[in-house]
Amino acid sequence: MSDMKQAMKEHDKIKLNTVRMIKSALMNEKIKLGHELNSDEELTVLNRERKQREESIEEFVKASRDDLAEETKKELAVVESYMPKQLSKDELEKIVKETVAEVGAKGKSDFGKVMKSLMPKVKGRADGKEASAIVRDQLN
Structure with a gap:
């Protein structure tokens, strides 16, 4: 919620929309499972969101839609900011x-x-x- 407020204050539409999508995905998963999500379940949702954006970037690049690819890369960076540090x-x-x-x-x-x-x-x-x-x- 604090990141959403911050994005609103900064007029950062990409970050705001991405945080809203993440929040929505987490809420949908919570409803689907019927209980509060534990950290593993939250991580699964974040992985799914990351993977969707990576696949979208590939498709946009293939279709020569660099504008959409750049926007999706920014969304991907926001999603990855909520994930644990990646292993080398x-x-x-x-x-x-x-x-x-x-x-x-x-x-x-x-x-x-x-x-x-x-x-x-x-x-x-x-x-x-x-x-x-x-x-x-x-x-x-």
């Missing part, structure tokens, strides 16, 4: 190595086991595509 590639690789050892994975057939154990550890702090690529590299 080195930090993610370290967590993947630990998880591979923890699960006792030997080859490609253990990919699912590793991912199942890894994703709760990095939820909201790393992209699933990047994590799966690193797991594939580790298992090869």
Whole structure:
């Protein structure tokens, strides 16, 4: 709410609209689940919002709509400001190595086991595509 008020005072329409969309998405999820959201559920909603904007940016760039891509990048920055700090590639690789050892994975057939154990550890702090690529590299 304080960020919404701040955006109104600053006449920052992009930030205001994005914060409203986030607030609305959180409220919809709360209604859907029928209870107050815990931090994991809030993070899931924020991840969904981030992913939607990333996909939109890709589509706008393909369609040569740079104006819409720039606006969506600004929205993405607002969404990411509410998310935990993202892991660096080195930090993610370290967590993947630990998880591979923890699960006792030997080859490609253990990919699912590793991912199942890894994703709760990095939820909201790393992209699933990047994590799966690193797991594939580790298992090869």
